[in-house]
Amino acid sequence: MGTKPWKALLLTLPMAFLLALMMTQGKLPDALAARVAVILTYSLFSVMFFLIIWSGKTYKYRAILFTIIAVCFCFSFIANLIEIRGSMALTKADILAGDTPFCHLVIPAVIIPAALTRTIIFPGSMLEGFASIASMLVLWAGASLVLGRGWCSWACFFGGFDEGFSRLRKKALIKKIDQKWTYLPWAVLLAVVLLSAATLSPFYCQWLCPFKAVTEFEQVTSFKILVQTVIFVSLFIGLVVVLPVLTRKRIQCGLFCPFAAFQSLTNKINVFDIRVDTDKCKNCGICIKECPTFSLDSKSVGEGRTLMSCVKCGKCVDDCPRGAVTYHIKGTRVNTGSDTARVLFAYPAYLFMSAIGGSMIVSTLAYLINYATAGSLYG
Amino acid sequence: MGRAASIIGYCLAALAIPVAIATFVGMDFFSRGLVAATGLKVSPWMNGGDIIQVVERGGYQTQIHQPVFDGLFGEKEEGFVQVDWTPLKNLPSVISEEVDFDRDGRADFKISLDVEAVSAKITNENPRIKSLEGCYKLKDGRAVRVWLINDKR
Numbered sequence: 001m002g003t004k005p006w007k008a009l010l011l012t013l014p015m016a017f018l019l020a021l022m023m024t025q026g027k028l029p030d031a032l033a034a035r036v037a038v039i040l041t042y043s044l045f046s047v048m049f050f051l052i053i054w055s056g057k058t059y060k061y062r063a064i065l066f067t068i069i070a071v072c073f074c075f076s077f078i079a080n081l082i083e084i085r086g087s088m089a090l091t092k093a094d095i096l097a098g099d100t101p102f103c104h105l106v107i108p109a110v111i112i113p114a115a116l117t118r119t120i121i122f123p124g125s126m127l128e129g130f131a132s133i134a135s136m137l138v139l140w141a142g143a144s145l146v147l148g149r150g151w152c153s154w155a156c157f158f159g160g161f162d163e164g165f166s167r168l169r170k171k172a173l174i175k176k177i178d179q180k181w182t183y184l185p186w187a188v189l190l191a192v193v194l195l196s197a198a199t200l201s202p203f204y205c206q207w208l209c210p211f212k213a214v215t216e217f218e219q220v221t222s223f224k225i226l227v228q229t230v231i232f233v234s235l236f237i238g239l240v241v242v243l244p245v246l247t248r249k250r251i252q253c254g255l256f257c258p259f260a261a262f263q264s265l266t267n268k269i270n271v272f273d274i275r276v277d278t279d280k281c282k283n284c285g286i287c288i289k290e291c292p293t294f295s296l297d298s299k300s301v302g303e304g305r306t307l308m309s310c311v312k313c314g315k316c317v318d319d320c321p322r323g324a325v326t327y328h329i330k331g332t333r334v335n336t337g338s339d340t341a342r343v344l345f346a347y348p349a350y351l352f353m354s355a356i357g358g359s360m361i362v363s364t365l366a367y368l369i370n371y372a373t374a375g376s377l378y379g
Numbered sequence: 380m381g382r383a384a385s386i387i388g389y390c391l392a393a394l395a396i397p398v399a400i401a402t403f404v405g406m407d408f409f410s411r412g413l414v415a416a417t418g419l420k421v422s423p424w425m426n427g428g429d430i431i432q433v434v435e436r437g438g439y440q441t442q443i444h445q446p447v448f449d450g451l452f453g454e455k456e457e458g459f460v461q462v463d464w465t466p467l468k469n470l471p472s473v474i475s476e477e478v479d480f481d482r483d484g485r486a487d488f489k490i491s492l493d494v495e496a497v498s499a500k501i502t503n504e505n506p507r508i509k510s511l512e513g514c515y516k517l518k519d520g521r522a523v524r525v526w527l528i529n530d531k532r
Contacts, residue, residue: 018400022403091516092513092515092516093515093516093517093518095425096426096427096515096517096522097517097518098421098425098426112451113422113451114417114419116451116452117422117449117450117451118417118418118419118420119419119420119421119422119423119449120419120420120421120422120425121422121424121425122421122422122425123421123425123426124421125421126414126419126420126421127410127411127414132410133419133421134410134411134413134414134419135406135407135410137410137413138402138406138409138410138413139402139406141402142398142399142401142402142403143399143402145395145398146395146398146399146402197451198451200422200424200449200450200451201424271388271391271392271395272392272395329388329389329391329392330388330391331384331385331387331388332384332385332388332389333381333385341392344389344392344393344395344396345392345395347395347396347399348395348396348398348399351396351399351400351403352399352402355403
């Protein structure tokens with residue numbers, strides 16, 4: 001289900017305008033590298049949005065951008081750390097100064113202590129600096145209202161890693177994964193929430209976050225921190241690289257991430273979902289097989305719905321040979337034959353993706369242009 | 380009912396676009412509003428808590444934080460007090476001081492802190508003091524945390 005080119009172009013224009021405002025804030029940067037980076041990033045986002053609308057394929061282009069964003073996030077984050085700190089390692093001085101950027105993965109762990117003690121158990125800053133606690137909470141609240149668990153496919157700057165690795169092979173080597181494993185993120189969530197509340201410390205960040213391996217981790221000054229670092233690296237290699245390659249599934253997001261489980265709850269308050277037209281569906285099972293996050297099974301397909309863990313990535317919508325799976329707005333008829341629900345979802349979802357990921361791509365490109373022209377990432 | 384639900388659905392879907400824009404445009408406003416409305420602060424277990432005493436030492440300062448016993452429900456049996464020395468450029472090579480964190484006019488512990496080696500030793504003068512938790516570099520100084528026993532429990 002695509003759109004005529006002129007109509008796709010027309011639908012892209014408002015997005016292109018909003019992208020221009022967001023990326024330039026009315027003025028291109030003075031530095032040449034940054035200016036070129038902004039123009040390239042703006043062009044990339046505009047073209048990709050046009051392709052999503054015109055081709056009718058959501059997943060195909062979203063997944064490419066999503067992976068680029070994850071890689072650029074880590075590249076720019078690490079380059080920035082090295083520029084300002086000299087290393088990826090987080091020192092005790094950084095922790096005591098509240099210089100640790102707050103990330104959404106820790107949100108479930110801070111809720112109970114915040115409710116009972118009115119304090120946030122994270123060594124960041126409430127309002128100051130990069131990725132302050134309050135700004136990330138606002139971002140999460142806005143995205144949850146608009147996207148529900150679509151956050152995990154459109155806004156999460158880590159998710160592109162296992163999405164990218166899960167797309168490397170054409171066929172899965174491990175095909176059978178017991179559906180029981182989909183309860184694991186809920187178990188991890190429960191453990192993380194209780195242990196964080198009991199210890200008044202962000203347990204997931206300290207012991208379980210695979211993405212510490214590619215962002216920042218505490219400077220190894222003791223055996224305990226060494227063990228933590230080994231765990232981070234092992235989880236990253238296992239859950240984000242090896243298993244997604246072998247299964248063609250987003251294993252970290254679908255079978256481990258406690259934030260993802262928590263975010264599933266927000267699907268209940270979100271107006272967008274994915275529905276299956278049971279009249280059109282021939283039970284071929286392609287959507288179940290292809291879903292990267294285990295969010296469809298034969299029972300849910302029979303009921304015309306996805307499971308609550310659906311990340312609205314669009315894979316099942318793209319892959320259904322009969323067009324029976326579609327984006328849907330709650331309260332409206334299923335499969336009206338129009339593309340309205342998909343386009344209405346694509347706008348806010350793409351705004352979140354570009355606002356969060358755009359600056360990461362711009363920074364990375366600017367670093368690379370600096371390197372190509374001046375021989376140094378930092379110009 | 381079906382038509383009304385459909386209209387509401389489309390309206391909410393259309394509203395998602397301004398909500399997305401407002402999230403970014405109003406980020407600063409909403410963030411400050413959130414902090415003001417909830418009174419949320421960073422846990423003192425993370426940042427050492429509020430500074431309640433500053434002692435001028437002629438060129439540098441000793442900053443004593445509020446002892447931290449905060450638990451999920453009430454106070455914990457054990458906590459810590461953090462003491463900072465700043466700025467770094469004016470610190471002597473070895474800091475030898477008596478620290479009175481409960482402000483009763485008597486020293487609670489004596490500390491000898493090697494600024495370059497970032498190591499410290501304490502001598503207890505108060506039975507509430509358990510041990511030295513650690514000695515740390517700050518951005519512009521040094522800090523220690525000392526484990527305490529909560530005498531209110």
